[in-house]
Amino acid sequence: MISKRLITAGITLTVLFSACKTQELRMSTAKEATATEKKVVVYQVFTRLFGNKNKTNKPWGTIEENGVGKFNDFTDNALHEIKDLGVTYIWYTGVPHHALVRDYTAYGISNDDPEVVKGRAGSPYAVKDYYNVNPDLAENPAKRLEEFEALVKRTHNAGLKVIIDIVPNHIARKYEGKSNPEGVKDFGTDDNVNVEYDRDNNFYYIPSQHFEIPDGDIPLNGEKHPLIDGKFDENPAKWTGNGSRKIKPDQNDWYETVKVNYGVRPDGTKDFPELPAGFDQKSFKEHFAFWQDKDVPDSWKKFRDIALYWTAKGVDGFRYDMAEMVPYEFWSYMNSSIKMKNPNAFLLAEVYNPNEYRNYIRLGKMDYLYDKVETYDKLKDVSRGKSSPDELTEIQNRMSDIEHHMLHFLDNHDEQRLASPDFAGTPERGKPLMVVSATISTSPTMIYFGQEVGEAGNEDAGFGKPSRTSIFDYIGVPNHQRWMNDGKFDGGQLSDSEKNLRDFYKRLLNFTINSSALMGNFEEIQSANRQNNPNYDPLLYSYVRWSEKQKLVVIANFSSEKESEFDLKIPSTVISKWNLKDGSYVLVDKLYSESKTYLTVKNGEASARVKIKPSESFIYEVN
Template identity: 35%
Template sequence: MKGEAGSPYAITDYFDVAPSLANDPEKRMLEFEALLTRCGDLSLKVIIDFVPNHLSREYNPVNKNTARPCFGKEDKADYHFHPMNNYYYLPGTSFIPPVKSDNTEPYTENPARVTGNDCFRPDPSVDDWYETVKLNYGVDYSVGKLGYFHPIPDTWLKIKEVLFFWVEKGVSGFRCDMAAMVPKEFWEWIIPVIKKSFPGTIFIGEIYEPHLYDSFLQKCGFDYLYDKVGLYDTLKEITLGKMGCSEITRCWQSLGALEDRMVNFLENHDEVRVASHHFASDPLGALPALAVSLLLNKSPFLLYFGQELGERGEDCEGFSGQDGKTSIFDYWSLETVRNWIKDNNEPPIRNLYKTLLNLATAEEAFGNGDKFDLNYANEHNPFYNIYNNFSFTRKGVDALFIIFAGFGKQEYHVKLVLPHEMFVYHSIEPGIIRQASDVMTGEKFEIRLDPASLTELGNTAHGIKVVKVLL
C-alpha cells in the first residue's frame, strides 16, 4: 500500500464509500446519500471519480452482497488471457512486491496478475501501479491487442452494474480515470446504455493522447476530455518563462471544433499546486494563467480544493514527500483550508477567484459568446510584449469583454490594437464612445473602440486586466 491511507485509485469495493470519508463509518453510505440531497437542494450536481481500468490487488468488498458482481471469482487463472476473465494472469509465476509490507503475514498472489499500468511482469517496480491489477475488457495484449467483444465480455457487464449503482443513487456524472486504457468499444457500448436511462449523465475522460480526442468525443460519447497536454501544459510552461504566449493561439487552434469540449484546469490531484515553486511560486502569480484557462473559451473549468485559498502544496506528506502536490496517499490536513474553516480566515486571493469565477458563470459572453484572439494584431505594438502577453475578447449579446494576461511577473499599462477583423467578426461598429468598467476593481470609465488607434485599458493588477464594454 502506498502511504498510510493507500491510493484512492486502488479500489477495494466499487459499491461502497471509503470509511475514512465519513463522520460515522458505519453510516457512510447514508452520509453520501445525504450529501447528494444537499447538493440537489442547492441546484448542484455531483460527479464522482470512476476508475475503470484497474482495481486493488486486494479487492474485497466489506458488504458481501451476493447479488453484486465479484471480480475474478469465476476466472480461469491458468489462462494468460480469456475473454470472460476479469483479470490478466501470468501462469507459473508469483507476485513479487517492490516494497516490503508492514503486515505480519506477507501478501501472496499465485499466479501473479498483470499490474494496472499494463505491467505484464510478476515483479512490478516501485514506479509501477503495483498496488493495482488491470481489468480485462476482452483485449488480448499478447497478439497485438486483438479484441474479443462478442459475446459481451464479463467485465463489461460487471462494470455496467457499477455505473448503474451510482447513477441510481443520484450521481450526475463520472470523471473516468485513464479512459484511453479501456477499449473504445466498451465506451461506445456503455455510455449510450447509461444515457438512455439517465439522459443527463456526464462523462469526462482523462485522456492524454490528442489523436484520440475526436473518436472519444464523437464515437464513444464522452461529453468532455481533459486538456492536460494542451492548454494546461502550455500555460505552465509560459508561467515558468519557458514558452511564449503565441503557443496559446497554436493550442486552441489545434483543437478546432473540439475546443469547447475540453476541460480546462490549473490543478488536480495529479499535478503540482499552481502556487507551488514548481509552477507560479505564489498564488497571485497564477492569476494570468487562471484568466486564460477560465475565460478563453466555453470549456468547463475544474477547480481543485484549496486552489482558491492559495494552497502551495509544500508540506512533506509521507509517501509523496515534498513535491508541490497535496498527497492522495496519506491522511493530511492543509493549513490553508484549516484556517479558512476554523477562523474564517479568508486570504485575499480567494476574493480574486470569486470575482473571476462569478464572472465566468454569470456573464452570458463566457458561456455562449465568441472569442477573438488579439495576439497576432499586437505583434508590432510597442506597448505589447508578444512573448509574455496574451489578449483576447469575448462577446455577448450586450457586452464585449477585453481580457489581457501578462506573464512577465510585472505590472503592465495596457494599450491594445483592436484590429478591423475583430469589429467585423463581432459585428461591432467602431469609433463610438462606450461605457466600460474594470471587472476587478469596479472602476467605471468611457472608452472608444477604434481599429485606427490604440485602445488604452489602464494598469493591470496582478498581471491581468478584464474590461467590460457595454454595446
C-alpha cells in the same frame, strides 16, 4: 481496423486544417449535445482532507495523530459557501471504498496488506469494493453508505451536482465485493486462471507464477505491522494496473492494483465488436441501440452495472481515471447506458493523448476530457518562462472543433499546486493563468480545493511529497484549514492576502457562469498587437469573446515584475463582427469594476489605452 483509423485520422486532419485557416473560434456543433447555456465550474475536493481540522501533520501519521475529514463535514454552510464561490459541480474524490491500512474488521472488512498499499491512507485509485464507500469518511462505518447518500442529498439541496470517481482500468490487488447487490459476482470469480488471456476473464494472468512484492518502497516507513512479511498471496500473479506483466513489478509501477481485461488481447488486438464507420456522428441513443444485441466481455457489464448503481443513488456524473487505457468501444457501451438513465450526466475522462481526443469524445461519448497536454502545459510553461503566450492561440485553433469538450484546470490531486515553487511560485502569479484558463474557451473550468486560498502543498505527509497535496496520507491542508475556521467555513483565520485571493476567485468564477460571451465566439487579437504595437510586452496576452448580448476584451499580464502601458489594438475584423460604429465606448472591467478605459473606433479600427500591473488581468466589457 487499420483502414478505419486512417480514415478517422484523415477526417481529423481535414477539420484541423480548416480550423487553422481562421482566427475566429465558434462554439462547436458537437457541444450542442452536452452543453448548458452557461459555463460549468467543477470544484474538486479530496474528500478525506476537506473537513480535517487537525494541524499536527506528522509524516506517516495515523488518523489518531493527523485526523481525517468526514462526509458530515460537508455541512449545509460549507456547501453554501462552495456554491457561492461560483461552483456548479463538486467532484468528491476518493469516495469508493479503496485499500487502506486501518483495522475495520469489526465491520466485516478485511485488513489490507501494507506492502500493496501506497501510504497509510491508501490510493483512492486502488478500489477494493465498488458498491460501497471509504469507511474512513464515515462517523459510523457501519452506516457509511447512508452517510454518503445523505451527502448527495445535501449537495443537491445546496444547488450543486455530484461527481465521483470510477477507475475502470484497474482495481485493488485485494478486491472484495462485500457489498455486492444480489446476483453480482466479484471480479475474477469465473476467470480461467490457467491462461494469460480469455475474453471474459476480468484479469490478465501469469499462469503458475506467484506475485512478488516489489523492491524499493518501505511500507509504513518501516513501522512494524503483522501483515508486513515480504510477501502477498496472489497465485497466479496478475498483470499490474499500468500493464506490467512482471510477477515482481517495479516500485514505480502501480503495484497496488491489477489491470482489468476489457477483451483486448495481449498483442493489442480487439476481441469484441467494433463501431461501424460513421458512428462518430451518432447520438448516444444510437450508440446504446448498437450494443443491445452484441456479445461483450464480462468486464464491460460489471463496470456498466457499477456506474448505473451510483447513478441510481443520485450521482450526477463520473470522472474516469486513465480512461485512455480502456478501449473507446467500451466507453460507447458504458456512457450510452448512463446517458439513457440520465441524459444530463457529466462524464469526464482523464486522457493525455491528443491524437485520441476525438475518438474518446465522438466514439466514446465522453462529455469532457482533461485539457492537460495542451492548455495546462502551455500555461505552466508560460509561468515558468519557458514559452510564449502566443502559442495559446495555436492551441485554440488546433482544437476549435472540440474546444468545448476540453476541461480546463491549473490544479488537481495529481499535479503540483499552482502556488507551489514548482509552478507559479505564488498565488498572485497564478491569477493571470486562472483568468485565461477560465475565459479562453466555452469549456468547463475546474479548481482544486485550497487553490482559491493559495495552498502551496508544502507538507511532507509521508508517502506523498511536497508541491502536491498528498492523496496517500492522513494530512491537514493549512490554507484550507484557515478558511474552514474550525468548521465555520467563513474564512475567519485567513490572512488579508488569502481573503483577497479568494475574493478574486469568487469574482472570476461567478462572472464566468453568468457570461453569455464566454459561451460564444473567440478571436485572438494577440498577433495584431504583437506586430503593430512596440510597447506591447511579450508576456501580455489578449483576445476577445462575444455573444449577441455581450462583448468582452480579455488582457492578461503574465509578467510578475513589469507594469505595461500601451494602446491595445482591436482589429477591424472584430469591429465589423461587433457592428461598432465610429465613436467612443466605455470598457468596464468585470472583475473589480474599478478599472475602466475607453475604446475609440475610427474608420472601422479601434484602440484603447491600457495600463496593467504585474500579474494583473482585465475582463473588459464593451458598453
